[in-house]
Amino acid sequence: MTARSVAIVGGGPAGLYLAIQLRKADPRRAVTVYERNRAEDTFGWGVVFSNQTLDNFRAADPETFGAITAAFARWDDIDIHFRGRTITSGGHGFAGLARRTLLAILQERARGLGAELSFGADIAEDAGLDAGVIVAADGVNSTLRRKYAAQLQPDLDVRKARYVWLGSTRPFDAFTFIIVENGHGVFQAHAYQFAQGTSAFIVECDEASWCAAGFDRMDADATVAACEALFAPWLDGHRLMHNAAHQAANPWTRFVRVSNARWHHGNVVLIGDAAHTAHFSIGSGTKLAMEDAISLARHLDATPDFGAAFAAYQQERRTEALRLQNAARNSMEWFENVRRYVHLPPEQFAYSLLTRSQRVSHENLRLRDAAYLGGVERWFAARSGLEWDPAPPPLFTPFHLRGLALINRVVVAPMDMYSAVGGLPNDFHLVHLGARALGGAGLVMTEMTCVSPEGRISPGCTGMYADEHARAWQRIVSFVHEWSPAKVCFQVGHSGRKGSTQKMWQAMDEPLQHGNWPLIAPSPIPWQAGSQVPREMTRADMDRVREEFVRATVMAAEAHFDMIELHAAHGYLLSSFLTPVSNQRSDEYGGSLDNRLRYPLEVLRAMRAAWPNDRPISVRISATDWRPDGIGEEETIAIARSFHAAGADIIHVSAGQTSAEARPVYGRMFQTPFADRIRQEAGVPTIAVGNITDADQVNSIIAAGRADLVALARPHLADPNWTLHAAAQLGFATQWWPDQYLQGKSQLERLLKRQAEMLGLSAI
Numbered sequence: 001m002t003a004r005s006v007a008i009v010g011g012g013p014a015g016l017y018l019a020i021q022l023r024k025a026d027p028r029r030a031v032t033v034y035e036r037n038r039a040e041d042t043f044g045w046g047v048v049f050s051n052q053t054l055d056n057f058r059a060a061d062p063e064t065f066g067a068i069t070a071a072f073a074r075w076d077d078i079d080i081h082f083r084g085r086t087i088t089s090g091g092h093g094f095a096g097l098a099r100r101t102l103l104a105i106l107q108e109r110a111r112g113l114g115a116e117l118s119f120g121a122d123i124a125e126d127a128g129l130d131a132g133v134i135v136a137a138d139g140v141n142s143t144l145r146r147k148y149a150a151q152l153q154p155d156l157d158v159r160k161a162r163y164v165w166l167g168s169t170r171p172f173d174a175f176t177f178i179i180v181e182n183g184h185g186v187f188q189a190h191a192y193q194f195a196q197g198t199s200a201f202i203v204e205c206d207e208a209s210w211c212a213a214g215f216d217r218m219d220a221d222a223t224v225a226a227c228e229a230l231f232a233p234w235l236d237g238h239r240l241m242h243n244a245a246h247q248a249a250n251p252w253t254r255f256v257r258v259s260n261a262r263w264h265h266g267n268v269v270l271i272g273d274a275a276h277t278a279h280f281s282i283g284s285g286t287k288l289a290m291e292d293a294i295s296l297a298r299h300l301d302a303t304p305d306f307g308a309a310f311a312a313y314q315q316e317r318r319t320e321a322l323r324l325q326n327a328a329r330n331s332m333e334w335f336e337n338v339r340r341y342v343h344l345p346p347e348q349f350a351y352s353l354l355t356r357s358q359r360v361s362h363e364n365l366r367l368r369d370a371a372y373l374g375g376v377e378r379w380f381a382a383r384s385g386l387e388w389d390p391a392p393p394p395l396f397t398p399f400h401l402r403g404l405a406l407i408n409r410v411v412v413a414p415m416d417m418y419s420a421v422g423g424l425p426n427d428f429h430l431v432h433l434g435a436r437a438l439g440g441a442g443l444v445m446t447e448m449t450c451v452s453p454e455g456r457i458s459p460g461c462t463g464m465y466a467d468e469h470a471r472a473w474q475r476i477v478s479f480v481h482e483w484s485p486a487k488v489c490f491q492v493g494h495s496g497r498k499g500s501t502q503k504m505w506q507a508m509d510e511p512l513q514h515g516n517w518p519l520i521a522p523s524p525i526p527w528q529a530g531s532q533v534p535r536e537m538t539r540a541d542m543d544r545v546r547e548e549f550v551r552a553t554v555m556a557a558e559a560h561f562d563m564i565e566l567h568a569a570h571g572y573l574l575s576s577f578l579t580p581v582s583n584q585r586s587d588e589y590g591g592s593l594d595n596r597l598r599y600p601l602e603v604l605r606a607m608r609a610a611w612p613n614d615r616p617i618s619v620r621i622s623a624t625d626w627r628p629d630g631i632g633e634e635e636t637i638a639i640a641r642s643f644h645a646a647g648a649d650i651i652h653v654s655a656g657q658t659s660a661e662a663r664p665v666y667g668r669m670f671q672t673p674f675a676d677r678i679r680q681e682a683g684v685p686t687i688a689v690g691n692i693t694d695a696d697q698v699n700s701i702i703a704a705g706r707a708d709l710v711a712l713a714r715p716h717l718a719d720p721n722w723t724l725h726a727a728a729q730l731g732f733a734t735q736w737w738p739d740q741y742l743q744g745k746s747q748l749e750r751l752l753k754r755q756a757e758m759l760g761l762s763a764i
Contacts, residue, residue: 413716451545
């Protein structure tokens with residue numbers, strides 16, 4: 001058989017749209033769609049498409065596009081109902097229609113093109129299908145994916161939150177989110193009109209709220225009645241409905257996040273929900289499915305070798321699927337944890353909801369609804385003590401911590417320079433840190449400065465254990481204070497089992513070729529194969545190292561640093577105590593989290609006692625080990641709370657680098673969710689860091705309350721004046737510039753204005 005005969009298992013949007021594309025491309029190709037349900041059956045009520053998605057459909061099949069758009073209900077606004085307030089944001093450009101209508105349109109078009117549709121055909125195995133290509137479009141519970149699981153390697157993540165997909169005769173004129181708090185917990189509705197007089201009404205809640213409200217004991221009718229009562233103020237007397245075709249003893253379900261290592265095996269290929277799912281809160285599941293169909297049909301038409309076509313299809317679609325799945329995961333986790341955010345003021349709660357997926361950013365909201373965003377900026381500035389008009393962007397609002405006053409929320413992240421000799425900072429460090437202070441950042445952090453020669457990562461690391469070190473650091477601090485309004489934070493640490501290594505650009509984490517010094521750690525576990533085995537610390541070692549931290553703290557205070565940060569992240573000494581990956585002690589410093597925290601907290605308390613009371617202390621932690629046997633989410637919150645109770649004023653939230661076997665999940669702002677959770681659940685101010693690259697991202701993080709400060713590392717390596725340039729790009733003219741650079745400021749602002757005018761003319 002060849003790709004001239006195609007059997008499609010699953011008659012949802014993915015399967016039907018693929019049949020349309022295949023028959024359009026080659027009317028000689030035999031295409032059969034097998035669907036186990038009746039033609040009129042469907043789960044859910046409506047589907048949502050963005051304007052960008054519709055443009056893709058227009059190009060792929062104008063006839064289908066015309067029929068779909070003729071049935072649309074359109075809206076631009078999002079309404080958020082929270083704590084007696086309704087907050088509206090416009091310009092979102094969505095369209096919805098009934099899922100049954102969509103299926104009917106696709107069925108009619110597929111039949112008109114000569115595809116054969118077979119309903120009531122439950123295809124459990126593909127052995128009886130006489131086709132060259134078999135397409136698994138049979139959804140989340142795909143039987144074909146299950147059959148070839150060993151080859152496809154599916155990953156099914158069944159989430160804990162519960163939801164029920166209902167309908168209503170209430171014609172919502174915006175995409176509506178309703179948040180209800182009561183004695184049982186927190187419940188939210190996602191509602192939108194998809195046809196004249198009919199709206200989708202999805203009710204979602206966490207497991208604890210679901211059980212407390214008794215939903216776990218209700219059938220479909222009882223669920224509908226309870227939800228009607230729960231959301232009565234917003235239903236205006238209208239009723240809720242469940243889908244009779246899918247009535248169940250209990251209609252609630254849990255979302256399943258599907259991904260697969262491979263999307264094809266032999267002559268079988270996955271599309272749509274069989275290959276990947278995206279949470280309903282961003283409305284991209286049907287979009288992904290239909291765009292899969294467009295891609296697969298194009299590649300099958302381009303080559304008679306279906307194996308090559310499958311590989312090209314997967315390569316093309318995987319990136320887009322991962323991108324949308326990552327955005328959907330962010331959105332899903334936000335709604336799964338709404339309880340985490342209900343303490344926020346309504347203005348910030350709504351902003352956090354709108355930007356939850358990271359697909360909608362601060363400046364993107366300005367394009368959609370400048371009036372709404374201007375209101376958010378004025379509200380946020382007023383909370384920071386500014387009554388300016390126009391209000392500054394959130395990143396340029398001040399921040400206070402104990403006696404520390406920062407002019408903005410930008411932090412130059414600590415970055416090891418490996419350029420010291422004998423622990424002594426030199427002119428390189430003066431220029432490096434001084435340039436970034438002149439570049440406009442509110443807070444400049446030193447690299448991890450080590451408390452002893454043996455505590456260094458490499459021979460090029462700076463130290464604070466000799467008088468000449470303190471004098472050199474004071475010279476740098478004095479320069480920053482004299483020539484800029486920036487403040488300086490001293491980061492202090494001990495390398496532990498990751499010490500005595502070569503410089504980063506020589507052979508990162510590899511032992512020195514000669515001259516190694518002995519290492520200490522909580523347990524005698526080397527960092528990685530080939531690393532030096534550390535000696536397990538004794539109580540005497542702990543006493544000595546604690547006093548070394550205290551000595552460095554006193555010297556930093558005398559050098560007039562404005563803030564100090566204890567490095568308890570990235571697998572260095574104190575981090576190694578915190579994680580069970582490297583702490584396998586059997587005494588009172590190992591085992592339970594309380595025991596693993598014992599020594600790091602002892603060090604912090606000793607530092608707090610030696611540090612001036614009006615100056616803040618930060619602690620940097622790794623919020624996850626990126627390993628299943630490492631620090632878990634609940635432990636992270638407990639760690640942050642414990643450090644806060646012991647004297648930390650803010651937590652600098654990083655992730656990983658605690659194990660050579662870690663499997664991190666990278667992406668834009670990939671560590672920010674950890675800072676967000678600690679800030680909301682532990683009630684502790686946080687610093688976010690990790691692949692944050694532009695001012696738009698910083699504004700989104702700060703305005704949403706995901707962190708109080710944002711640290712940028714690599715962007716400051718590429719551009720010491722990152723903050724000054726961001727101010728000019730955002731039109732924030734009152735950002736401090738060095739007097740000596742003001743002519744450059746004027747020229748940059750004129751250049752940016754001219755570029756904006758030229759872009760406006762080209763758009764016309």
